[in-house]
Amino acid sequence: MTRLWNDPAEFADEMIDGFVAANGRYVRRVTGGVVRSTVSPAGQVAVVVGGGSGHYPAFGGLVGPGLAHGAAMGNLFASPSTQQVHAVAKAADLGGGVFFSYGNYAGDVLNFDAAQERLRAEGVEAATVTVTDDVMSAPLAEKHKRRGIAGDLTVFRAAAAAAESGYDLAGVTAVAAKANERTRSFGVAFTGCQLPGADTPLFTVPKGRMAIGLGIHGEPGIDETDIPTADELAALLVSRLLEERPEGADGRVIPILNGLGSLKYEEMFVVYRRIHQLLEDAGLEVIDPHVGEFCTSFDMAGTSLTLYWLDDELERLWEHPVDTPAYRRGAVTAQQQTTAVDAAAEAVVIPESDEASHAVAQTVLAVVETIVDTIDENVDELGRLDSVAGDGDHGIGMQRGSHAALTAARSAVDQGAGARTTLEWAADGWSDKAGGTSGALWGVILTKIAEKLGDTGAPTAADVAAGVAAGAQGVTDYGKAEVGDKTLVDALVPFTATLTQSVNAGASLPDAWASAADAATRAARLTADLLPRMGRARTHGEHAIGTPDPGAISLALIATAIGTVLAEKEN
Amino acid sequence: MTRLWNDPAEFADEMIDGFVAANGRYVRRVTGGVVRSTVSPAGQVAVVVGGGSGHYPAFGGLVGPGLAHGAAMGNLFASPSTQQVHAVAKAADLGGGVFFSYGNYAGDVLNFDAAQERLRAEGVEAATVTVTDDVMSAPLAEKHKRRGIAGDLTVFRAAAAAAESGYDLAGVTAVAAKANERTRSFGVAFTGCQLPGADTPLFTVPKGRMAIGLGIHGEPGIDETDIPTADELAALLVSRLLEERPEGADGRVIPILNGLGSLKYEEMFVVYRRIHQLLEDAGLEVIDPHVGEFCTSFDMAGTSLTLYWLDDELERLWEHPVDTPAYRRGAVTAQQQTTAVDAAAEAVVIPESDEASHAVAQTVLAVVETIVDTIDENVDELGRLDSVAGDGDHGIGMQRGSHAALTAARSAVDQGAGARTTLEWAADGWSDKAGGTSGALWGVILTKIAEKLGDTGAPTAADVAAGVAAGAQGVTDYGKAEVGDKTLVDALVPFTATLTQSVNAGASLPDAWASAADAATRAARLTADLLPRMGRARTHGEHAIGTPDPGAISLALIATAIGTVLAEKEN
Known part of the structure; x- marks a missing residue:
């Protein structure tokens, strides 16, 4: 549950104020959200993300070099308004067009689409790829109806790396669409979060039980079971995702184990241990695993596994460095890997005795x-x-x-x-x-x-x-x-x-x-x-x-x- | 509470396995914990940190260029053994001596001190600074008895930056001692965590109440109150810490608002908003604020504020880049700050009407x-x-x-x-x-x-x-x-x-x-x-x-x- 606030009605605004106060080296506040406080090259495609608040580091925490140019930040679990999206896009625009990406939710689609139309009417080129990674929210045949969850990260990163590598708006859109097509996620939950000032949690899962496929705002899941062991959960997540290996995937895969808030790092590492084994057992090449919090739902207890299936272009773009408030990748200076191994146990000597x-x-x-x-x-x-x-x-x-x-x-x-x-x-x-x-x-x-x-x-x-x-x-x-x-x-x-x-x-x-x-x-x-x-x-x-x-x-x-x-x- | 495990007795080991599987580009497993998987220069002082598990990113998540060379990782909330500390130190040693730093807890002091003696007996130079930042755990006159909490980060970073800047063991020790002397923290808690397989939480705080000064393992606090507003909590934390401004502090200060697990980012930003105002109102120069999870206690709900009072040397060392599994600082490429301001509202035109x-x-x-x-x-x-x-x-x-x-x-x-x-x-x-x-x-x-x-x-x-x-x-x-x-x-x-x-x-x-x-x-x-x-x-x-x-x-x-x-x- 949320415990600290002043006036619940002001929570989202005060949160953004505090976020900007803490991260002035990365972001500055504009109407509707934040944009980079650092200079980006003129003519670059501007990547604008966004959605409701309550999912930190999504979305403001992902603004900075190598990732988004701006984020429209709505109220708690509510889409930003059309005006907000439009204002952030205008502030982020570098003259190369605006690329929008966000999780596929009705309210966000409405408002981002309307903002996109306003931009186009003003002569600013704009394009969109909505993220649809949650395999549990619709069948594969209706992938365009699926919700976006932690897979946001892969699509945003592919788009931003492409933009910074000089792709034009059509190129950025194409690579983001490919990244989305190759990103699949599956989540489980144990408890819901309770918003500031609310009397009850947004949703509940019975004690000792686990909801399968539940969305990050409590959208219905498909099943409920007793909480399994860590290894059993790993097997559940991996087996379902491997059923949907995208066409053309050659086996290079980035696993992202995302925590939703209060399922903590230690537990996730225990689960990841088995995920890693299972992916290797399946003959896959595991690249740059991520275990942490990338898209949360306040202190909701839950986790999702994302598999991002690389090709040469996506792998190259993934190595593009990133420096944002909540997500940083890429060595500051190149590091050489060691070939050292753990020192063998010292030879055992038994002293003389009688x-x-x-x-x-x-x-x-x-x-x-x-x-x-x-x-x-x-x-x-x-x-x-x-x-x-x-x-x-x-x-x-x-x-x-x-x-x-x-x-x-x-x-x-x-x-x-x-x-x-x-x-x-x-x-x-x-x-x-x-x-x-x-x-x-x-x-x-x-x-x-x-x-x-x-x-x-x-x-x-x-x-x-x-x-x-x-x-x-x-x-x-x-x-x-x-x-x-x-x-x-x-x-x-x-x-x-x-x-x-x-x-x-x-x-x-x-x-x-x-x-x-x-x-x-x-x-x-x-x-x-x-x-x-x-x-x-x-x-x-x-x-x-x-x-x-x-x-x-x-x-x-x-x-x-x-x-x-x-x-x-x-x- | 912890929900996912296989055998509770194997939890810490499996956690480390998973952590290493996910972070092979940073760390490799050795007896007793982890050391960097990247090459460090021969002759450099090796910074070895550690403590019980359950505090991620402390301690394994802080190993990598710019921060620790190795981390001894004990069982859950239990000190690593002397043998573990010794083995990690031997694996991390680069020939320039070993510098130990960790939070001041009896079990850790025992085992790290014993390992230090073994190293010295083997001819390896070694020195130690324990972190004693928690102002609520003992009076200022007995600062050496205070516990270490999120202040670990400032001391570790000062030591590591000094080591990588070429300081010798005595120099690293002196700068770490100075950093510790200029680091003060104050924490509050709302709930305790429940360890894998345990029937009850480690400790409890009554619903709607807040424990003041409670330690991260449930060590006694000094008071309990109703949960205040976010602004009131900010005032409580800042006022107490400003009572202990260290001698020689010139007003440059880094605030670190640390979350203990399930008090989440949005709440912390709302609190940080007011902290930032109060620090500025006090005439301080706020530098590079940190809001996030740096030393947790599983999913414990709580937060602590650390103030780190800089001088020229500590500020220079703070800008040293870092790249570890859970903590990364320093722009990948230098970024220029923008001078842009939010576009003013467009001029309002009222169309003709009758x-x-x-x-x-x-x-x-x-x-x-x-x-x-x-x-x-x-x-x-x-x-x-x-x-x-x-x-x-x-x-x-x-x-x-x-x-x-x-x-x-x-x-x-x-x-x-x-x-x-x-x-x-x-x-x-x-x-x-x-x-x-x-x-x-x-x-x-x-x-x-x-x-x-x-x-x-x-x-x-x-x-x-x-x-x-x-x-x-x-x-x-x-x-x-x-x-x-x-x-x-x-x-x-x-x-x-x-x-x-x-x-x-x-x-x-x-x-x-x-x-x-x-x-x-x-x-x-x-x-x-x-x-x-x-x-x-x-x-x-x-x-x-x-x-x-x-x-x-x-x-x-x-x-x-x-x-x-x-x-x-x-x-």
Whole structure:
């Protein structure tokens, strides 16, 4: 929905004012819309586009060198008036005639045609190609009745590149008509947009459902389904468009995946991944793919795929540089492509080790296995705690990290590694796959402990305690958190203190570890009562009063589980 | 919310795959993220950025000539791991050292710092500037604790332009630190995003409310208010940022209005309009404003304003050209700004007229007044009918058009115009301000009638009937609609036929008009029962079964009201 406006009746005008204020280096305001603020050569065909507002970057965002000379900008989702179109065309005219192009909607056709007649009556040559790319809006036999959606971009660009390359009005018209004939789009939608001041959305799609072929103003689609997977959507879009390969197309194709507003880039890239595979599987040559927002409908959630089938002329024109407020193409200076490839993984070297350390490595493996089991058992609860305190992914992150640690530890043991190397590999696997803060901290803890285990001989209880202390120090060094910041430090510090104290007092490692785990558990529970602090260490703290910190809790759970393993190994 | 994915656990990886597939001319995939696919000069400082995924174009979309050499791309909203950052840095390194920059979040600091240490241990020079632009996340005295949001762009660009201009690592670091010191941002949010596979949004803001200072991952804000007007929001953002004008700032400032995902361009331009005024009112020199999406949070609805305070060096570096997947700056070829201004309105000439025509002009004025009254009375009902059949703006469009017609007609009469000129001005005002299809059609109808009224003498009933017939012909010529298409043609054709027939049979104009209005009313009501048709004339038709067409209804209402005026004038 639209949230910000002053007076809804003034919205379109104020939008154009703001657009021009922000883009004075490209456009200047004229009656009815905008024209380039830069100088274009006399005698060039002027390309004038336009339509209702609400589709940015269409249409004002596409005015500038390499693209339109002017854009008639109507009210929200309403055609510009005949007077507006005429005024923009007059301001854009360079003496070479005016070429109009816009999406095929009744109101736009009426007003642009009337403006064209006025121009001709005034002795200005004018011609038009309406864009009709939406395959879902009419059968192929009635292509001239189809709506124009994101395919606007290909037709506008072909026309503008031709105009700037010196084509006359007839030539520009012919190449634009060819571009339109070779442009096909297919869209889907999940929600409609709500205009400024309106009480309800322009249209709705039931939650969890997807409308197929719906137009960008809510014009009826042809079907509705449950929302498919990204790959299934890619297959739906590609298969339908490949049914309409234009005559004479030799397989060179530009895919344009257009977002309508609030279906965002990341999702579109996931869908595009599969589109690219499917186009290549179909034997096509994919050229200069576009994934982004080229013709929106406010914050409508939806996307469309356009296929633009090139020939030599259209491909040459496509490489014409463009510099407009919202669309820029063409390297500023020519760039050479690199031939580099990703560096191969470094050769793996397993340090020397002895039998005693191999036995310790088995204990390390058992410890990592119990960590995995502990996290798997508690993953939902950790996620729940983190959804109060943070972004809810602590359980998933710990799971991803611990599983990767186990895979790495098993690989090390299988290759005959000692205890240090086994735990180092586990630490590396954990921090690499978990990512985020907790992944890095667990990597530090395990790495520091590993250094004290060695790859030969068996470590003493004091060695282990020293490793844990080094790990705790590493965590506070890296993380800058202190006790009371509601992080795992709140559990780690008492754990380390108790472990060191007990070992120094002569306790066995399992006994000392058990005491330390108890201390960690008590401390972790106490984080529920700590007052929040703000700052770099924990930006989410304010939400978390009364809820224990998930990082401290998971450390206590892991410490307790490891205690059980150490006790079993001792017996 | 996120709607499209395959396996949520694979989302970030598949997103990067798709991103690279679409942008091979800019980037290539390496372990941990992407680096440029183009060749950069040996010895240049390599600028490496990064962070969690979900913020496109940050961070992969900012890799290319003029901006980053590489981006470490973590999981969704999770820092890349130390290994990922290290691997990207190694792939990006050109022998001149590695410069890291990223938003100041605990997980990112941990992992980038650890990677930096590994690089240094390997003999690669490395340095870091974290971005701390969010004024709402900590007091100015603790600027180093502030979060990084859309200010990333200014710091990254300053660093990259310096690197490509030949600065060494210390120089790049110094200029980036200066850019960060001169970059301040302030954001607001309306809704949170919902990650792939998640059951609930990351955070929520109550409907109709706005969170002030909320972070891009839902980190706590400082306040919550009702959603203000666009101008009020502009004032809020500008006033807070102007409180923190950095030392040494001379008034040159780049404003960057960033959208977080589903707050869209049109709304941002309306807000930017006022921001621009306020900055100029404050005596600042506004340079190269940016309005768009530079750092998003999936489809989160929110926006932030960044002010970047230039000095000579930063301004020079800002003009360095950039060509990346999602951000491109710098004219492909230098462009000359035009000095043209909008053509002044053509001189107004009122054609000769006589007393008889002045009297008819008064009737025309009364007719237009009654049209305005009729539409004003029925505007809500017309909107309701159109919300079933179309986009709900028929009532508003008719209101805008008829009021403009009245203003124009009054102006014509005041200047002594005859009947034809008065109605022509009304027609022109109507179609210009109403826009859309109905505006154009009413313009045609009134213009054709006007031609038959003349500016001298009084028209006969046959003249008026001929004018209406010409108007109906013009509508079908322009609009291509036929009876049965559920447009105003369904009422206009029987109106015209009845009027012509009655006049030919010798009826007075008021009597003939009354019969014709009755015929139009019956026909308009019948449109409720017509089967829908698809095609160019009425793309919304399918929704409208059982509801009369608003265009036909408004024509019938107007015809009936005019009949009353004509009858009164007769008596």
